[in-house]
Amino acid sequence: MIEIKHLVKRFGPFTAVDGVSFTVQRGEVLGFLGPNGAGKSTTMKMVTGFLTPTSGTAVVAGHDVSKEPLKVKQVIGYLPEGAPAYADMTPESFLNFVAGVRGLKGRAKTERIEAVVRMVHLEGVMRQTIDTLSKGFKRRVGLAQAILHDPDVLIMDEPTDGLDPNQKHEVRSLIKSMAATKAILLSTHILEEVEAVCTRAVIINRGKIIADGTPSQLQAKSRFHNAVTVTVRNASGGAAAVRGDLRSLGGVSDVQEAPGRNGAVSFLVLPKGGRAIIDEIGHHARTKGWELDELHAEAGRLDEVFRSMTAGEGVKA
Amino acid sequence: MTTAATTPRSLNPLSRTLCVLKRELAGYFVTPVAYVFIVIFLFVTGVFTWSKDLGGFFDRGQADLGAFFYFHPWLYLFLIPAISMRLWAEERKQGTIELLMTLPIPLPAAVLGKFLAAWAFAGIALAMTFPMWVTVNYLGKPDNGVIVAAYIGSFLMAGGFLAVGSFVSALTKNQVIAFVITVVLCFGFLISGYAPVMDMLSGWAPAAVVDAVAGFSFLTRFDSISKGVIDLRDLVFFFSMIAVFLFATAIVVDAKKA
Structure with a gap:
């Protein structure tokens, strides 16, 4: 579903992403690991069509993001880093806006918003402005926005960052419950998360992939393997x-x-x-x-x- | 995954523009910004129009709104940048630009939707000056054709300023900077037909340049429209100003996403 081909992104003299290639199939949850500044977010921003790659491209559900960005954007649900949302809006009006942009209308729209709100437990805060919500709720608003159109491809930049353990658990359960039918790419630097939800992990450092395998394959590289x-x-x-x-x-x-x-x-x-x-x-x-x-x-x-x-x-x- | 919610939906740029427009316009009214703006706009236009020293509405002895429209360019100079400064700067500051630009919205639809929302808002503020019109009709027999023309001219001029403001707002994430630069640019467009500017240029610049600069004056064009002369060239001017600056906005937004 996601096919990343030799993505390169340079900002001036600095190469943020340096020839990254990998694929994510439907049913896979790929954990994208790396230290801060390794190029995880930049890679995701290029796949979702926010940044234009210096070279290389990504093909999502058969659409090349450099040629058909809008088609790619339709297929993808994306949770950007920090789950940005319009602070002055309520989750209700915000989700209505996103649903409208996603082409949902009438009853289908209302029903889908209701369903997603139940999935991420936003029921109690729908009429509060987003800037008054706690970090956990804001993150859930971002998640709701990303899965609103039931996308085939879900890309999440640090979906559990800043959440408390219960909230993390909830988000991970949600991701697992969706895993079978979607291709999911998520970045994290919480390693227990990789063990908990990912079927595969890619480690990136200084813009380059340095490891790619299942969590147990990566664990096998540890000094502590079989300790x-x-x-x-x-x-x-x-x-x-x-x-x-x-x-x-x-x-x-x-x-x-x-x-x-x-x-x-x-x-x-x-x-x-x-x-x-x-x-x-x-x-x-x-x-x-x-x-x-x-x-x-x-x-x-x-x-x-x-x-x-x-x-x-x-x-x- | 082909449930009702996932069946591929057609991409209709117009409906996306409307989505952005609606969200943006509603955004003005969920915060006090809109109300503060409208109150100040109405209050200041009222003061300027009726004050003995400024507009002298009552002393003119004429049943028209000349005193009212005379101050619009100068009011807009400060009030329009206050509307436009947040258009893109705010998106960038809040990080929502990444959200907006990864939703299936064509860039022109986003730029146009935001601009139209700001323009509609300015239009609402302008429309709320209708008691002025009622008053002048109650007191005398004005030429309502001229008044309609002046309203159209004022609205077009607001659109021109807003397009400039949209462009500047796309350049920065700091709203204050966006405001100040927009004021300066708009001031340039306002006075470019003014005598002092013309005198300064005519000494050395070729006549074609002087004419071109004069041609960019919002003030002279608004003056002629507000006298009731709707010249096609003036309409074309304002619409092309809007088009050019929105196009520039799109280019800047696209180039400066990171």
């Missing part, structure tokens, strides 16, 4: 002995102390090259007669992957 947390209640020889034992195992590269509870000792055991070491550790524990409070393997840590890939290269302001 095992083990908590031993009856460490006979003390913590040092347990640590020594663990370190002696074949697949282990490092053993880090973790906060133990109730006098138990706890370690985080890192594997060599992402090997699965939980069986080995479990086996060893049985032979040693350790009583385990906890033994579990990690899928990996996205934030660590993210940081190792994007940091150190002088993150731009």
